[in-house]
Amino acid sequence: MKHIILIIATLIAINAGASNTLQLADSAYIEDRYANAIELYEQVIANEGTSTDIYYNLGNSYYRAGLLGKAIVNYERALILDPTN
Numbered sequence: 001m002k003h004i005i006l007i008i009a010t011l012i013a014i015n016a017g018a019s020n021t022l023q024l025a026d027s028a029y030i031e032d033r034y035a036n037a038i039e040l041y042e043q044v045i046a047n048e049g050t051s052t053d054i055y056y057n058l059g060n061s062y063y064r065a066g067l068l069g070k071a072i073v074n075y076e077r078a079l080i081l082d083p084t085n
Contacts, residue, residue: 021047022054029057034065052082 025040041058059074078085 025057029061029064032064034061037061038065050077050081052078052085055081056085 021040022044025037025044028034028037028040038058038061041054041061044054045058055074055078059071059078062068062074063071
């Protein structure tokens with residue numbers, strides 16, 4: 001029983017950290033710190049996986065940073081995951 005509780009607590013901590021990284025990325029974008037936002041969104045993708053929203057936000061960050069090619073790639077990735085977005 002103790003092992004199950006430990007596993008559940010570990011999973012909750014991992015999920016909380018991942019959500020925190022996404023919140024930090026969103027905050028960095030809002031504060032015009034686009035290079036930092038890019039780094040954090042990339043961490044979320046590496047650790048949590050992908051979603052259309054994350055690719056869209058990453059595309060926006062690349063666009064604001066002046067990296068148009070990378071912005072387009074991430075917008076296209078978002079569209080592949082959800083063509084209605």
